[in-house]
Amino acid sequence: MPTDSLFIDGKWRSSQGTDVISVISPSTGLEIGVAADATADDVAAAVAAARNAFDHGSWRHLEMSERVAVVTRAADTLTQRIDEISALVTSEMGVPITLSTAIQTRTVDSMHFLCELAFRTKLQDVRSDGGSTAVVREPVGVVASIAPWNGPFAMAVNKIVTPILAGCAVVFKPAPETPFDVAPLVDALQAAGLPDGVLNVVTGGAATGQALVDSPEIDKVSFTGSTAAGRAIASVCGQNLKGVQLELGGKSAAIVLEDADINTFRAGISKGCFMNSGQVCVALSRVLAPRSRYDEVVQALVAAAGDWKTGDPFDSATTLGPLVTERQRDRVESYVALGIKEGARLVTGGRRPADLDTGWFVEPTVFADVDNSMRIAREEIFGPVVVVIPYDTEADAIAMANDSDYGLHGAVFTEDLDRAAKVAASIRTGTFSINNYVYNNRAPFGGVKASGIGRDSGQEGFESFFELKTINLAPGMEGLYQDSSERSKTHASQTI
Numbered sequence: 264m265p266t267d268s269l270f271i272d273g274k275w276r277s278s279q280g281t282d283v284i285s286v287i288s289p290s291t292g293l294e295i296g297v298a299a300d301a302t303a304d305d306v307a308a309a310v311a312a313a314r315n316a317f318d319h320g321s322w323r324h325l326e327m328s329e330r331v332a333v334v335t336r337a338a339d340t341l342t343q344r345i346d347e348i349s350a351l352v353t354s355e356m357g358v359p360i361t362l363s364t365a366i367q368t369r370t371v372d373s374m375h376f377l378c379e380l381a382f383r384t385k386l387q388d389v390r391s392d393g394g395s396t397a398v399v400r401e402p403v404g405v406v407a408s409i410a411p412w413n414g415p416f417a418m419a420v421n422k423i424v425t426p427i428l429a430g431c432a433v434v435f436k437p438a439p440e441t442p443f444d445v446a447p448l449v450d451a452l453q454a455a456g457l458p459d460g461v462l463n464v465v466t467g468g469a470a471t472g473q474a475l476v477d478s479p480e481i482d483k484v485s486f487t488g489s490t491a492a493g494r495a496i497a498s499v500c501g502q503n504l505k506g507v508q509l510e511l512g513g514k515s516a517a518i519v520l521e522d523a524d525i526n527t528f529r530a531g532i533s534k535g536c537f538m539n540s541g542q543v544c545v546a547l548s549r550v551l552a553p554r555s556r557y558d559e560v561v562q563a564l565v566a567a568a569g570d571w572k573t574g575d576p577f578d579s580a581t582t583l584g585p586l587v588t589e590r591q592r593d594r595v596e597s598y599v600a601l602g603i604k605e606g607a608r609l610v611t612g613g614r615r616p617a618d619l620d621t622g623w624f625v626e627p628t629v630f631a632d633v634d635n636s637m638r639i640a641r642e643e644i645f646g647p648v649v650v651v652i653p654y655d656t657e658a659d660a661i662a663m664a665n666d667s668d669y670g671l672h673g674a675v676f677t678e679d680l681d682r683a684a685k686v687a688a689s690i691r692t693g694t695f696s697i698n699n700y701v702y703n704n705r706a707p708f709g710g711v712k713a714s715g716i717g718r719d720s721g722q723e724g725f726e727s728f729f730e731l732k733t734i735n736l737a738p739g740m741e742g743l744y745q746d747s748s749e750r751s752k753t754h755a756s757q758t759i
């Protein structure tokens with residue numbers, strides 16, 4: 264991998280400084296490459312290029328159909344590169360190759376859905392109240408998009424393609440663990456005709472991200488990552504009064520009601536706790552079980568833990584990869600030790616798999632007899648660790664589910680769908696699942712409380728990259744501001 268991992272004003276470049284990030288394979292512990300650790304000067308150059316492209320370039324003035332045509336061509340190119348991108352992501356962060364291929368395939372496909380959203384968005388309409396007023400959606404400006412490592416290519420697509428379709432210019436910063444997989448997306452967009460400066464990439468760690476957020480030339484920050492970093496970013500954005508969207512951590516509860524079907528629960532929770540080695544923000548990492556079925560629920564979780572096969576992530580039979588870094592494994596192991604110290608019962612897992620000599624693996628882990636006040640029940644572990652907490656009444660379960668700093672996701676397992684709807688209405692989270700664990704990118708996604716501010720994805724996520732402008736019209740101007748979404752669609756069928 265070359266160190267010219269910065270993409271600024273249409274060119275791949277190396278840093279003006281000399282620092283690099285060493286990217287280590289989590290399954291072998293060997294270096295897979297080095298990326299530039301961008302300096303404040305690199306960040307300033309990237310922001311200046313984005314600012315220039317937004318303020319003086321053509322991109323934001325194009326018809327929506329023309330922007331859609333660029334993204335569609337890029338998606339078509341990326342479809343040919345899925346295997347390469349999947350392998351890159353597996354090398355960087357250890358997700359098993361079979362899962363990686365499924366995720367990257369769906370991600371490239373999601374670019375077409377983002378184009379549909381773009382067409383559906385009403386960019387202007389006229390409202391009359393005596394006189395006429397046009398309400399116009401204009402792109403928000405220069406967006407700083409900052410991503411974590413746990414689903415890096417999907418994150419890059421969402422955080423780049425959504426704002427550029429809206430007409431924004433973007434400076435994207437991937438996580439230092441996963442700096443490489445954005446390159447095919449950049450190349451595909453450039454080859455498809457994205458003008459120079461509309462998309463820029465700076466690789467680096469927290470300091471690079473901070474320099475980006477601090478820049479007065481940024482209009483909006485779109486951040487996905489930890490709650491601690493989100494708080495720091497929000498305070499800078501608050502000081503500078505710039506827009507901010509935060510998708511942060513979670514400690515989501517799955518409530519098992521007394522009538523739950525145990526096989527449905529097991530199927531949902533297995534993915535909910537352990538997929539991607541539990542490195543998922545919406546992981547259902549707290550299970551609330553009725554005392555009457557407590558042992559059965561714990562046994563279902565033990566069985567679910569046994570469903571997963573750890574091993575070389577490039578082996579197609581492997582379903583559970585390593586944790587992303589040695590530091591992340593140390594963190595997960597320290598929570599396992601903490602759980603034992605707090606008096607929870609370690610039912611299964613908690614160790615490194617005996618048959619694997621290399622890689623930062625931790626077995627799927629189940630803690631029973633957990634109290635909701637324990638730190639292992641309150642803090643996000645971000646590893647394959649689930650805690651089971653007993654409850655007496657449904658009201659107790661709802662109170663415990665809500666007794667969390669976080670509010671990202673939650674679930675209920677029950678055969679009584681009316682009851683399920685009532686529980687869904689009682690839980691303060693941005694997303695909720697009934698008898699399943701799925702992610703639907705057609706719907707808005709995000710959290711409340713310490714899980715974030717604002718919504719990504721779906722129509723609502725797309726619309727968050729616009730500002731609304733109200734224009735009070737002179738008589739006779741209404742025709743200039745008719746709803747343009749249909750007009751764009753007609754134009755699209757001619758240009759694509």
Ligand code: NAD
Pocket residue numbers: 409410411412413436437438439467468469470471472473476487488489490492493495496510511512513543544643645671709710714715
């Ligand atoms: P992190 O907050 O350490 O880093 C995320 C990104 O922010 C990285 O690119 C990092 O370099 C950058 N960064 C860190 N500090 C910064 C600062 N002060 N200013 C600007 N940029 C900064 O998180 P992580 O360890 O990479 O990812 C794991 C976390 O992300 C977990 O808490 C997880 O729940 C969360 N996450 C949330 C979602 C969601 O949609 N809600 C999705 C995935 C991950």
